[in-house]
Amino acid sequence: MAGSTVHLTDYSDNDGAKSKVILTGAIGDYGGATSVSANGTKDLAHRSELDLALVHGSFRVRIADLDKKIVSAFSHFPSNTSTCSGSVIVTGAAPIIAGSGTGSYRRISGSFNLTVTIDEVVAKSKCDASAPFLDQAVVISGSGSVSLG
Structure with missing residues (x-):
């Protein structure tokens, strides 16, 4: 599979290091995701990579620029000070490490164009x-061109 389209959705109800992830399209898989530093340790600040631990394997995407x-x-x-609520929406590239x-996913390559929405x-x-937030939703979604080798 060379340059096939994959859609990624990652979601959580908090800004912790762990979330759920689903891939559809040329890859149909699901599992958990963890924000990690380049050395693989958990990164609560989300400054480096997102490790996707899926049923059929794992891989990482670079999220530093999105962060x-x-x-x-x-x-x-x-954005609304009368209700103390708001949304933050950013978009950017997240290349596969x-x-x-x-x-x-041993030989996976490519990149995703992701939108992060935080309410x-x-x-x-x-x-x-x-x-302190009273409630929160974090959704990362987008698609990319992915090759499995």
């Missing part, structure tokens, strides 16, 4: 980006 855009977008949060694949309601006692 920089998210941090910048949160400087204008919340060369050599990161295992199992069915939050924060405490009115401190209505800004540093306030």
